[in-house]
Amino acid sequence: MDQLIAYRSFVSYIDRSREYYGAQGYQKPYAWPRYDKVPFTPLAKPLAEARIGLVTTAGLPKPADPMKAMLYRRELYANPSAPPPSALYTDDLFWDKQATHTKDVDSFLPLNRLAEYAVQGRVGSASPRFYGVPTDYSQARTIHLYGPQILHWCCEDHVDAVVLFAL
């Protein structure tokens, strides 16, 4: 035993964000999705034969042109995996900007690491594209728009399994 504790050590982001926005005067807390039933699909083929796709909540980099940058809007996207992007846009996302940074893309979207596993034969291949999903206040948009579009792109790219990285 390393220590005795009277509370859970894991940060509860549901509790923390409710208290934080409550302190800002937002009386109605965000309602997070919770399901009793959870769908499950077994992997249909060995990993060494499977094509793997990656999904991120990070956005494509903002344009360098200031005017275009002002008009930048987060959107759903599919982008070539090679060459991997050297940066992705994360400033607008809910992550701990005091404790860490997102300058190393592989720390939140491991395109290089997956390519290495494909070369080594641990996976069959990496999808030629990776996929970006905006973090949206609207769960309906995520369920009815983003999920189906990501599924469509994965089918186009003959992806067998998907690893999703929530920033």
Added chain:
Amino acid sequence: MSLVSRHLEENGLATVVVGCARDIVEECGVARFVFTDFPLGNPCGMPGDPAMQSAILGIALDLLARAWMPRTTVQTPYLWPGDEWRAAFMRVDDSNREALARAGEERRKFQAGLKKS
């Protein structure tokens, strides 16, 4: 991200979510979840540590192949240096309560102005 994972699973694609917000993912309910007890931002390992990133991705790939039922969570063995981030993130206490209330008020005024214009 959990909702997208669920949609893919419902339509025959195996998935694994990799993240650091344990309560949000587990309350939603996903097929497979790789949890690392890090501050939000680096779900696949520390910046500049490709060995850790490979290991975490490898755990996710193994879980894809080996999980036999939904809600399977695996916690990686990695520890963030120091625990200060746990209390500091979105902290609310007497030192910032007034400032937060003021910031919320200003934001609502700004948003109301946007709606009018």
